Amino acid sequence: MVITFSGHSDFINAGEYEQRMFDILDSIISDEHVDMYLGGYGNFDDFAYECCQKYKKIHSNISLIYVSPYLDNKKGLSIEKYDAMIYPEIEGKPRRFAIIYRNRYMVEKSDYVIAFVKHEWGGAYDTYRYAEKKGKVIFNIAKYAL
Numbered sequence: 001m002v003i004t005f006s007g008h009s010d011f012i013n014a015g016e017y018e019q020r021m022f023d024i025l026d027s028i029i030s031d032e033h034v035d036m037y038l039g040g041y042g043n044f045d046d047f048a049y050e051c052c053q054k055y056k057k058i059h060s061n062i063s064l065i066y067v068s069p070y071l072d073n074k075k076g077l078s079i080e081k082y083d084a085m086i087y088p089e090i091e092g093k094p095r096r097f098a099i100i101y102r103n104r105y106m107v108e109k110s111d112y113v114i115a116f117v118k119h120e121w122g123g124a125y126d127t128y129r130y131a132e133k134k135g136k137v138i139f140n141i142a143k144y145a146l
Contacts, residue, residue: 003028004037004106005052006127007044007116007142017141021051021114024139028112033061037106038082040066041099044116044124049081069102070095103127107134118142 003025036052039045049064056062066082071091079085088105090098103123107113113131117124117140131138 001029001032001112002035002037002110003112003114004110004131005039005045005048005114006103006106006124006131007042007048008118008122008124009042009044011042011044011047011116013043013047017047017116018051020141021048022055024114024141025051025055028137029059029061031061033063034059035063035065037065037067037086037110039099039103039106040068047116048114053081067102067106069098099123100126104130107131107136110136112136113138115140116142 038049038052040049052062052064056064063083066079066085068085068087069090071087088102090101090105093101100123104127107127107130113128113136115124115128115131115138117128119125128138128140
């Protein structure tokens with residue numbers, strides 16, 4: 001099973017979001033192995049990584065996978081904190097669109113998408129719409145905001 005995460009880069013963590021994330025993960029994860037595809041860019045990606053890392057401490061069937069939009073790790077992300085790194089075959093795409101193509105790859109490979117989308121613009125919204133178009137099961141934790 002593969003779970004992908006996508007959300008606004010300006011995400012601000014309110015305490016209830018972490019519990020909602022754990023509730024969603026508990027509802028979809030069984031005893032099978034789960035790859036969690038993480039992007040590593042922006043506040044929601046940081047939040048998703050932290051939640052997945054905590055979840056992994058009590059569930060040994062979890063792998064944290066960094067899906068890189070660039071071969072050269074332009075951001076200088078510390079990939080050692082992940083179990084593995086994947087680079088989708090997007091070399092022929094313009095570099096300025098690498099994150100868009102990476103996000104589409106993540107959605108296409110996923111069984112579930114956990115999102116935080118509050119407004120109808122930006123990359124997170126585009127990824128959310130792409131997941132809808134592909135018929136993915138989507139959990140939008142922004143719907144549970146206070």
